[in-house]
Amino acid sequence: MSVKPLADRVLVRPAEVEEKTAGGIIIPDSAKEKPLKGEIISVGNGTKDEQMVLKSGDKVLYGKYAGTEIELDGEKFLIMRQSDVLAII
Helix, strand or coil, X not given: CCCCCCCCEEEEEECCCCCECCCCCECCXXXXXXXXXXXXXXXXXXXXXXXXXXXXXXXXXXXXXXXXEEEECCEEEEEEEHHHEEEEC
């Protein structure tokens, strides 16, 4: 894949949605929550005011409504600003 985010943006692969609860109950699609963590796939170069702290391979936590969903090669990704990332885990 050759997607290079611009400026202070990052491309994130969201973690898989859990299909079952700890007790083995299957969760229907309508009740599934979007994952709030993922892996950084690629990063932009930053801006003159903001240096890029994140790098490819970082596992991160982000806000519930952060980023824009895109689909590349049949896989879903998020593009968001570095400032939308809450923490590196």
